[in-house]
């Protein structure tokens with residue numbers, strides 16, 4: 166009987182401990198899914214991350230749900246992309262006003278921006294800077310655990326260096342360095358690895374029939390038989406062009422949460 170009682174007491178203590186540890190976690194909100202990986206890799210088990218633009222949604226058009234905005238009131242830090250993505254242009258003021266004590270970290274600080282191209286996270290070299298900004302934010306909020314965050318940051322930066330090397334390697338043999346993409350998300354990637362993207366969508370708009378006709382000519386002359394599209398956007402006009410040139414549409418995801426793995430895959434797909 167005594168043993169059972171002791172067991173129950175120990176159980177209560179342990180649930181209590183894990184409950185308070187869970188409660189002590191730092192709530193961090195981010196805009197897009199790749200940032201979830203960045204914050205988790207640096208913050209480890211000391212953070213809980215909430216994403217504003219959910220899987221399948223586009224940060225160019227998404228509007229947050231009221232329940233998501235309520236989550237913001239619990240966050241200690243918001244890591245914004247900071248490169249002028251529409252979701253943040255439309256909602257950042259509102260988000261900041263919901264939780265005035267929250268630290269807002271600009272992940273783009275220190276990155277050389279390309280005009281009208283917010284997709285900074287698609288270059289691993291930019292991500293190293295984003296990760297540094299996230300780290301600076303975390304140690305401001307939780308300076309006691311600086312050493313823990315520093316170690317995590319080092320580990321992830323090494324992985325990003327390795328990814329960068331691998332992508333350079335995979336793309337080194339690519340003869341035709343023009344890629345046709347539906348949504349022009351790959352500007353930073355192309356700048357880094359000496360490629361050129363030919364976008365089908367221009368300024369967020371689907372192409373006109375004349376536009377499609379000239380894209381077909383361009384594809385035939387320059388970019389080869391594969392058209393790259395993303396799961397967040399309609400693939401219809403990409404398919405029309407692919408059919409005309411006897412090519413095919415291949416999906417690549419600019420917003421996957423498993424960043425390292427996804428980027429490795431994307432580089433291989435481009436190189437094929």
Ligand SMILES: [Zn+2]
Pocket residue numbers: 225284348349350419
């Ligand atoms: Zn985009």
